[in-house]
Each structure stands twice: as C-alpha cells, then as structure tokens.
Amino acid sequence: MSTATTSPEPPAGDGIQSPGPSRLNPLAAARRRLRTGELGAWPVIIGLIVIWAVFQSLNDAFLTPQNLSNLALQIAATGTISVGVVLVLLLGEIDLSVGSVAGVGAAVLAVLTVRNGWGDVAAIIAVVVLGVLIGILHGSVFARLGVPAFVVTLAGNIGWQGLQLYLLSPEGTINLPYTGPIGDLTHTNLSTPLGWVVGAIAVGLYAVAVLVDSQRRRAAGLPIRKPVGSLLRVAGLAVLVAATVAVLNAWQGVPVALLIFVGLVVLVDLMLRRTRYGRGIFAVGGNVEAARRAGINVSLIRISVFALTSALAAFGGILTASRGFSASQSTGASDTLLIAIAAAVVGGVSLFGGRGSTYGALLGSLVLGSITSGMFLLQLNSAVRFMITAAVLLAAVILDSLSRRGRRASGRQ
Amino acid sequence: MTGTPVLAMSGISKRFGAVQALSDVSLEVNTGEVVALVGDNGAGKSTLIKVIAGVNPADNGEVRWEGRPVQIGKPSDATALGIATVYQDLALCDNLDVVANLFLGREVTRVGVLDEIAMERRSRELLTSLSVRLPSVRVPAAGLSGGQRQSVAIARSLLGEPKLVLLDEPTAALGVAQTAEVLDLIERLRGRGLGVLLISHQLADVRAVADRVVVLRLGRNAGVFDPDRTSQEEIVQAITGALDNAVTRRRARVEEGTATAPRSPDEDQPA
Numbered sequence: 001m002s003t004a005t006t007s008p009e010p011p012a013g014d015g016i017q018s019p020g021p022s023r024l025n026p027l028a029a030a031r032r033r034l035r036t037g038e039l040g041a042w043p044v045i046i047g048l049i050v051i052w053a054v055f056q057s058l059n060d061a062f063l064t065p066q067n068l069s070n071l072a073l074q075i076a077a078t079g080t081i082s083v084g085v086v087l088v089l090l091l092g093e094i095d096l097s098v099g100s101v102a103g104v105g106a107a108v109l110a111v112l113t114v115r116n117g118w119g120d121v122a123a124i125i126a127v128v129v130l131g132v133l134i135g136i137l138h139g140s141v142f143a144r145l146g147v148p149a150f151v152v153t154l155a156g157n158i159g160w161q162g163l164q165l166y167l168l169s170p171e172g173t174i175n176l177p178y179t180g181p182i183g184d185l186t187h188t189n190l191s192t193p194l195g196w197v198v199g200a201i202a203v204g205l206y207a208v209a210v211l212v213d214s215q216r217r218r219a220a221g222l223p224i225r226k227p228v229g230s231l232l233r234v235a236g237l238a239v240l241v242a243a244t245v246a247v248l249n250a251w252q253g254v255p256v257a258l259l260i261f262v263g264l265v266v267l268v269d270l271m272l273r274r275t276r277y278g279r280g281i282f283a284v285g286g287n288v289e290a291a292r293r294a295g296i297n298v299s300l301i302r303i304s305v306f307a308l309t310s311a312l313a314a315f316g317g318i319l320t321a322s323r324g325f326s327a328s329q330s331t332g333a334s335d336t337l338l339i340a341i342a343a344a345v346v347g348g349v350s351l352f353g354g355r356g357s358t359y360g361a362l363l364g365s366l367v368l369g370s371i372t373s374g375m376f377l378l379q380l381n382s383a384v385r386f387m388i389t390a391a392v393l394l395a396a397v398i399l400d401s402l403s404r405r406g407r408r409a410s411g412r413q
Numbered sequence: 414m415t416g417t418p419v420l421a422m423s424g425i426s427k428r429f430g431a432v433q434a435l436s437d438v439s440l441e442v443n444t445g446e447v448v449a450l451v452g453d454n455g456a457g458k459s460t461l462i463k464v465i466a467g468v469n470p471a472d473n474g475e476v477r478w479e480g481r482p483v484q485i486g487k488p489s490d491a492t493a494l495g496i497a498t499v500y501q502d503l504a505l506c507d508n509l510d511v512v513a514n515l516f517l518g519r520e521v522t523r524v525g526v527l528d529e530i531a532m533e534r535r536s537r538e539l540l541t542s543l544s545v546r547l548p549s550v551r552v553p554a555a556g557l558s559g560g561q562r563q564s565v566a567i568a569r570s571l572l573g574e575p576k577l578v579l580l581d582e583p584t585a586a587l588g589v590a591q592t593a594e595v596l597d598l599i600e601r602l603r604g605r606g607l608g609v610l611l612i613s614h615q616l617a618d619v620r621a622v623a624d625r626v627v628v629l630r631l632g633r634n635a636g637v638f639d640p641d642r643t644s645q646e647e648i649v650q651a652i653t654g655a656l657d658n659a660v661t662r663r664r665a666r667v668e669e670g671t672a673t674a675p676r677s678p679d680e681d682q683p684a
C-alpha cells in the first residue's frame with residue numbers, strides 16, 4: 001500500500017527499480033494483487049456492501065439510524081474479544097478459551113461489585129488483570145511446555161466456564177445496578193456536537209499523520225505517494241466518519257461503547273504496525289526460526305500475546321455484562337467464541353499466521369453483526385442465521401487458503 | 414595479502430560423540446579476500462563455519478581475530494567481533510517486506526515508534542551500494558526470487574557492520590542467472606574490504622570468485638589452492654583424496670579428466 005508511485009527527485013536508491021506500469025494502472029494492480037494473494041480488506045468491504053444491499057432490499061428498516069445504532073452497540077463486546085483473537089491468529093495460533101474468559105470475567109465483575117461491595121472501576125481493573133493472568137497461564141503452558149495452543153485453550157474453555165458457573169451459583173445470575181460506571185459503559189452516548197468534535201479530531205489526527213509522513217519522506221529523499229492519493233485517503237476517511245456520526249446522531253448519538261471498541265482497534269493496530277513488539281509478533285507468525293535468529297524473544301512474544309488476548313476477552317465480558325445489566329451462566333457461552341473467531345477470519349486475518357490487521361475484527365464483526373441484525377428484522381430464527389454465517393465464514397477461509405496458494409505460486413519461482 | 418589476517422585459526426578440533434568432525438584444521442581469511450571452503454559431503458565445512466559463528470564452539474585450537482587470541486563461545490561473541498553468518502534458508506519472514514526483514518531484530522525507533530523512514534532510507538542505500546535489484550523495498554519477501562532473497566539475506570548481515578561474512582552454500586538452490594547475481598554480490602563484499610568465507614559445492618562458482626580455495630577432507634586440511642593457477646581437476650583430486658599418492662594421482666588424472674564437482678543438496682541447517 002505504501003509503495004512509491006512517483007518521486008519529485010530521483011530516488012535515493014537507483015538499484016531499486018522505479019515502479020513498473022502495473023503499479024500505475026489500478027486495474028493491472030488489482031489483477032496482480034489477486035494473483036499474488038495480497039487482497040487486503042477489499043473482499044470483506046465488498047461483502048459488507050452486498051449484505052447491506054440485500055437486507056435493505058428485503059426490509060427497509062435495515063439501513064435506519066435506529067437499526068444501525070443497535071448494530072454498533074451489538075458488535076462492541078464480541079468485536080473487542082475478536083481484536084484479541086486477531087493477535088493470536090497473527091502468531092499462527094488459536095485461542096479457544098476467549099468465550100469462557102469473557103464469561104468468567106463478567107462473573108468476577110458481578111461477584112466483586114454486588115457481593116463484595118467493590119467499586120466499579122476497581123472491579124473493572126481487577127477483571128482485566130485477571131484476564132492478563134489467565135492469558136499468562138495459557139501462554140506459558142503453550143510456549144514453555146510446548147503443548148499445542150489449541151489444546152491448552154480448549155482446557156481453558158472448559159475450565160474457566162466451570163469457574164464461571166461455580167462463582168454464579170446458586171442464583172445463576174447476578175444483576176448489576178442500572179447506574180454507575182459499569183452500566184454507563186454501554187448505555188452512554190455522546191451528545192450531538194461532541195460526536196462531531198470527536199469525529200473531526202480523528203480525521204484531523206489522520207490528516208496530520210499523513211502530512212507529516214509525506215514531508216519526512218520527502219526530506220529523506222524517499223519516493224512519496226501522489227498528493228492526490230493522500231488527499232483521497234483523508235477525504236475517504238472524512239466521508240466515512242461523517243456518515244457514521246450523522247447516522248448515529250440521527251438516533252441517540254455516538255455510543256461510548258462503539259468508541260471504546262474502535263479505539264481498541266486503532267490502538268492495537270498502531271501497536272502492531274508501529275512498534276518493535278508488534279513487528280516481533282508478525283515475525284513470529286511469519287517464520288519462527290527467522291525471528292529467533294534475529295534475536296527476538298519468541299516465548300515472551302507468545303506469552304504476552306496470550307495475555308493480551310485474554311485481557312481483551314475479559315474486557316469483552318465486562319461490556320457484555322454492562323449491556324445486559326447482569327452476569328449470568330450464559331454470558332460468553334454459546335456462540336460468543338465462534339463469532340469472535342469467525343469475525344477475525346471473515347475480516348481477512350489469515351489462519352496461517354503473520355497476515356491481517358485489527359481492522360479485520362472491526363469489518364468482520366460488522367459483517368456478522370449485520371447478518372444477525374438482518375435476520376432479526378426478517379424474523380428468521382438462529383437456524384438460518386447460523387447457516388448463513390457458516391457460508392460467509394467458509395467463503396472467507398477458502399479465500400484465505402486460495403490467496404496463500406497464490407502467494408506460494410508467485411513467490412520463489 | 415599483507416598485514417594480519419582478520420581471522421586466523423589453527424589446530425581446530427571438534428568431536429561429536431564418535432565422529433571426529435574436525436581435526437587440527439587451520440584457516441586464514443584476510444580483509445578484502447574471498448576464501449572458498451570446499452570438500453565432500455561430511456568433510457566438516459559446516460562444522461567449521463559453526464565453530465567460527467559460535468554455534469558449536471571448538472573443542473580445542475586457537476582462534477585469532479585481527480591478531481588477538483579470542484574465545485568464540487556463543488553466537489553473540491562472534492557478532493560482537495564482527496562476524497556475520499548467512500544461512501541458506503530460514504532467514505527471511507515471507508510476510509514482512511524487505512525493509513522489515515533487513516532490520517528484523519534491530520529496528521530503528523524514534524520515541525518508541527518504528528522509524529520506517531530511516532529504515533527505508535538505509536535499506537535503499539545499502540541495497541543500492543550492493544547493486545541489488547528489487548522491484549521495491551516494500552514488497553513482502555514472499556514476492557522475491559530465490560536470488561533476490563539470498564541477496565537480501567546477505568545485505569541484512571551487513572547492517573551489523575561486520576568484518577567477516579560467512580556464507581554456507583549461498584547458491585545451492587539457485588538457477589544460473591540468480592547464482593551470477595549472488596556471485597556479483599560476493600565480489601562487492603570483497604570490494605568493501607570485507608573478508609568472505611564461502612562454502613560451495615559448485616567448483617565453477619568457487620573458481621569464479623574465490624581468491625583462495627581451502628580444501629577440507631574428512632575433517633582435515635587437504636590443501637590450499639590459488640584458483641587462477643590450479644586446474645579444476647587438481648582441486649577435485651584434493652577433495653576426493655586422489656592426491657594421497659602418486660599412483661592414484663596419475664590414475665585420477667587419466668580417469669577423471671572430465672570429473673565434475675560433487676554436488677549435494679544442502680541438508681545441514683543448524684538446529
């Protein structure tokens with residue numbers, strides 16, 4: 001994406017060939033991406049547009065501010081869990097315990113606040129720390145003892161659900177108060193002007209980042225993107241943000257829970273792409289042996305990623321409890337795990353490790369959330385929803401495998 | 414060949430259980446010199462490289478670095494001295510671009526954030542100075558040819574400003590054009606004043622770039638040759654041991670007039 005198109009000055013590296021015609025022609029570039037398997041986010045964006053068009057044509061309540069606002073709130077909790085799943089998938093591993101960890105997180109939250117009288121904020125922090133500890137346990141058994149992650153987290157899946165049931169017995173459900181920070185997490189909306197201000201700040205920050213980057217590149221004598229391209233990207237984001245804020249403001253305002261979810265997506269993405277730690281995660285997911293030889297502490301990366309994943313799962317549990325004002329034995333159970341993993345995969349995160357981004361969790365959550373919401377509007381039950389979700393998931397996995405094969409064939413001739 | 418060699422080893426022995434992989438081996442590499450290490454399968458070439466790289470320290474023997482006696486007990490000792498090792502494979506992450514691969518494990522940061530611009534600039538400078546041709550420094554390594562991958566792996570070893578580069582069969586998996594690409598690169602390393610120790614089974618390649626050819630046979634030195642003044646047959650004879658006595662030498666000269674270099678797939682990646 002960040003490759004050069006033109007350069008005002010001769011590029012510093014003469015050995016690096018100037019971009020060929022295929023780079024300048026968008027159609028040829030698209031074909032090359034298709035062939036080499038570097039598809040990026042396009043399949044899921046196109047899929048989302050198709051799904052929205054279909055549901056809107058079947059029921060015109062689908063693309064209304066109210067329904068879209070509900071959709072935004074619905075995806076915040078599992079989407080947060082899905083961001084953590086992206087991290088383990090980038091390592092080429094899997095975490096089957098995220099649903100149960102979310103459940104146990106919700107249960108501990110309720111037990112601490114309702115039964116033991118802890119303050120909301122202290123309880124939230126405690127639950128996230130608990131998530132970190134659970135993840136360190138999973139990660140250590142995997143990284144130090146060499147037990148496959150799939151088995152470790154399967155044990156976690158069963159075990160943490162057991163703890164959740166134990167903590168919530170005998171009632172089975174603990175109701176949370178309607179007031180206070182926990183409930184507010186998912187029941188607060190920004191005022192109309194504040195929504196616009198937040199949106200404007202986000203776009204402004206992005207524009208500044210793009211500008212600073214291209215100025216530094218120019219100063220360093222590196223090829224830069226055409227100004228038109230940069231302008232289009234900023235304008236594209238501005239339109240997207242403006243449309244979202246306008247729609248959400250037309251109902252009850254921008255939900256804070258959505259802001260938290262999107263904030264986590266952006267934050268974790270920056271960590272992945274802009275820090276040495278994130279580079280280490282991609283390296284371990286791409287080629288463990290190369291990472292080890294480059295001096296990267298592979299075990300530390302693995303353990304910390306499992307810790308982050310469980311912490312995000314626990315926080316997702318908090319959001320779920322907040323939204324329903326309760327922690328129950330079914331919190332985080334049933335399809336939470338499957339949807340969280342499916343969202344990441346549908347969002348283009350490769351199951352083979354080393355490829356994908358947290359924006360995949362956002363897009364994938366939107367796709368799966370839209371299917372759920374559309375089915376609900378059409379008054380179809382879970383049976384149909386499951387089958388359609390399965391088809392979308394399968395399509396995403398097939399695409400992943402095909403693009404992997406494409407990369408194999410195009411590289412290393 | 415004046416001045417002290419950058420690396421001088423003598424009396425190097427290494428035993429693996431019952432196998433005496435190296436016995437009393439000597440080797441010198443000067444700055445700005447390409448030394449080829451040749452020998453039949455199992456002759457101990459990779460073992461010697463691993464001794465120098467600190468992966469498998471020698472049992473006994475003396476190692477001198479720029480004239481000083483040194484101990485190379487672990488890989489970081491070798492790196493600290495200025496020894497870089499390029500293994501044939503397992504070196505690149507296919508999912509990362511060229512810049513990320515070059516700087517893997519030693520990324521440049523600015524206030525905790527990766528400084529992509531500084532890394533990209535240095536990558537381009539480095540690759541340009543080595544005349545490595547790539548479609549772009551931002552393509553993932555998966556999209557590179559075998560020769561380009563090997564070139565990137567070699568370029569990467571130079572970021573640590575080494576004085577000696579060890580290459581274990583850098584051309585084993587490459588076609589003709591790609592081999593030429595890598596051999597050119599090796600000559601450029603020499604041009605930069607680096608010492609290069611190169612293992613290869615392709616005697617034609619060896620003769621093309623090496624200043625000296627060191628032959629190992631069954632873990633012992635079996636001669637040092639100047640490729641400009643030695644025929645390929647003579648080197649082959651040293652490798653196969655046909656020089657051991659005059660009779661076999663004579664027979665070999667008659668029978669192996671058309672002998673070709675032994676080849677082997679590279680099977681000895683260090684664990």
Ligand SMILES: Nc1ncnc2c1ncn2[C@@H]1O[C@H](COP(=O)(O)OP(=O)(O)OP(=O)(O)O)[C@@H](O)[C@H]1O
Binds near residue numbers: 459
């Ligand atoms: N880690 C080890 N443990 C036991 N024996 C070993 C080990 N490494 C090498 N050897 C033995 O030492 C001898 C020399 O092996 P080495 O790999 O150095 O040969 P080589 O010259 O690199 O051969 P090739 O051309 O096949 O790569 C062989 O007999 C080999 O079996």
Ligand SMILES: [Mg+2]
Binds near residue numbers: 458459460681
């Ligand atoms: Mg070998």
